Amino acid sequence: MLLCLTANHRNAGFDLLDRLSVAAPEATAHLVNGSDTVDGAVVLATCNRFEAYLDIDGPDDVLPAVERTVTAMSDASGVDPEELRDAITVLRGEDVAHHLFAVGSGLESVVVGEEEIAGQMRRAFDRARTDGTTSSALERLFQHAARTSREVRTATDIGGKGRSLVRLALELASSRVTDWSAARVLVVGTGQYAATTIAALRDRGVSDVRVYSATGRAARFSARYGVRAERELSAAIGDADVVITCTARYTITVDDVPDESRRLVIDLGLPRNVDPAVATLPNVELLDLEVIALHAPLAEFRATDDARTLVQNAASAYAADQEVTPAIVALRKHVFDALDAEIARARAKGADETTVESLRHLAGVLLHTPSVRARELAREGRAEEFTAGLEALFGVVPEPREVESDRRDGTASA
Structure with a gap:
């Protein structure tokens, strides 16, 4: 599951954020390396916020992950652990996506709609990827956040005045x-x-x-x-x-x-x-x-209702996608297993690579519509209908959602 620890200009002083901004990025690896609870971490530290986005195994790991983060950041920055605990707000599950999407769109900045945050968010993620602290769940989260940021700026005037x-x-x-x-x-x-x-x-x-x-x-x-x-x-x-x-x-x-x-x-x-x-x-x-x-908080810097609505819709769509993703993964595995067996038979009979590529293309075409439909149903609150249909038609049962989130080495979480 996803977890976010945030201290920002609304709930923390600039002196604390100042000290964290220097030490936090360097301490990110300590959140993941040797941890039995944190599978991935991305730390965003800017002039008005410190945020640690974590991928953990489940609800029982929330408190250990929070304490690990407080300890690592306190040790690196010299900030008193109690002071850091008092400043941090903890978000989990679907609230994490909504918050990051709003942050990346400039809705949570000192200057609402400021332009720099999207680039800062991208660089924080790139650094985590380079350092090997990301996970597949965090990859999806930050990719959706970047897409939402672009959509908000394209569809609204929130960034139209060069706000920064x-x-x-x-x-x-x-x-x-x-x-x-x-x-x-x-x-x-x-x-x-x-x-x-x-x-x-x-x-x-x-x-x-x-x-x-x-x-x-x-x-x-x-x-x-x-x-x-x-x-x-x-x-x-x-x-x-x-x-x-x-x-x-x-x-x-x-x-x-x-x-x-x-x-x-x-x-x-x-x-x-x-x-x-x-x-x-x-x-x-x-x-x-x-x-x-x-x-x-000047009037001309306030976000439009349209921008906030787009972020809310994007967060809801993301949550729905995550709910139905295990079923889509299970369907794809079922189809690709059958495809691999068919390709092996075709090659044994002398089929060339053109035939093999045609089979792969057909599998992709067959998967496209069910995948789209699964996400549509999920956004309508009907994800269980797709899952039930998958089991009824193919006898395929998705893995539980907690298992779907991969560790950094690509193996399933235990």
Whole structure:
């Protein structure tokens, strides 16, 4: 069964999320390796959420899996276990799919409809796949979530205004910046978020954009995006009206900020890129994630009812598909076993590969309509009719749902 542990901007402080964002991805393997209860894990850690999606054997494993996750994440991040337990909400079963589909569609973000979350979700899953911590159940879950995200953005206007933390931050900053077209802006960081920041700045008419990287990547990044590379941080800050940080690698301290002129610093990093003490310097105003989040629930950023309806429908369809999947798998096994036997007989009689391929094609055609019909019945709440018909016609009885979820090595769960 599926389990989700979530701590986000609604039920946890940014300081806790800050610490988890650094340690959580690296600790994912500890959730699976050597575990008798956790068959797969994907951890999503962003600037406003920590979430662990787990594939466990059954209801009896919920508490052990939760404790294993709390222990692993506490050990890795230094967060007190009790503090983490208090911040986490535990979802299970069908609620997991609904939550992930809403997260991937931007409905649970600080800025509803923000664009970055779909990419962050994809990268979290890709990392888990590379590290070997996924399972077939999590594969299906995240594939459906990605599909739902695309459908929501295509069918509604939830992402139509380029919503993101960057754009909200710039909207808030507009009350402090007299003329964006004349502003000198320094971007600290050279990742994808920095590229998104530059695009948002140009939409506001900013032409003087500089970039600094503590890892020496500024020259290549500046050539790609047509901005000016800076080599020395303090001097670059001193020559900027607005400083925007979006990197996981560097923290700006009070020693980096010249105090001779008025300056706005926007910290979009998690972990935080700017020491909060910078806000105490004369003529410096700091906008960080906590300040930005206070202003996020603006009317123009609220999701439409259509978007939430699509997510609900997708989650219901996913749950129905999972209910009928064991029966479809059983039917396919029955047909493919018969197909293999028929191919063996045909080859024994001298049949060529054209005949073999024709037999395989016929099997696929025969399976298509029953598979579609099974899912239609499941979405109407009639999955048991398909299962009963399968047994009546072919004598095929599906495996229990708990057994259908595969372990990472492809063998059935015991």
